[in-house]
Amino acid sequence: MKIVVPLLLFFLLAGWTGCGRKGPPAAPEAVAPERVTDLQGDVVEREIRLSWTIPAGERLFRLYKATEPFGQEPCVDCPVRFTQEIDIDTADPKAVDVAGDKVIYRDSAEAGYRSLYKIVVISADGLRSKYSNIVCVPVP
Structure with missing residues (x-):
């Protein structure tokens, strides 16, 4: 009987504290990729050249494009209507030029x-990721 009481107390305390699970398992939080912060654009030899730095470990991008007539004054408070979406894979040599950690994308002007x-x-x-900075490239 002397051994039964301590064993009973041990199992009662062990069972009462549980195995450490206090609720349903939680899925790990997914982390969005780092955004592009240095998007730049220029007109070179009658084409638009966009460039940006590739965030570490990434290779897929979606480029959004909007065009507006050059003579028309832009509405400062109006949202820009991006009507074209272009998927870019930096592993595809036909899509872009990659030099180190920089991407160069060519578009018609x-x-x-x-x-x-x-x-x-x-x-x-x-x-x-969050959207990059917006770049405006005028072609007079």
Whole structure:
């Protein structure tokens, strides 16, 4: 009987504290990729050249493009309507030029229009970064 009481107390305390699980398991939080912060654009030899730095470990991007007539004054408070989406994989040599950690994307330049661009990074898990800075490239 002397051994039964301590054993009973031990199992009662061990069972009461549990195994450490206090609720349902939680899925790990997914982390969105780092956003592009240095999107730049220029007109070179009658084409628009966009460049940006590749965030570490990323290779997929979605480029958004809007075009507006050059003579028309832009509405300062109006949202830009990005009407084209272009998926870019830096592993595809036909899509872009990659030099170190820089990407160069070429787009056609339309005289009399300004083109506006922004980019999101898409991780291998399909998570999207926040939008990059918007760049405006006028083609007179």
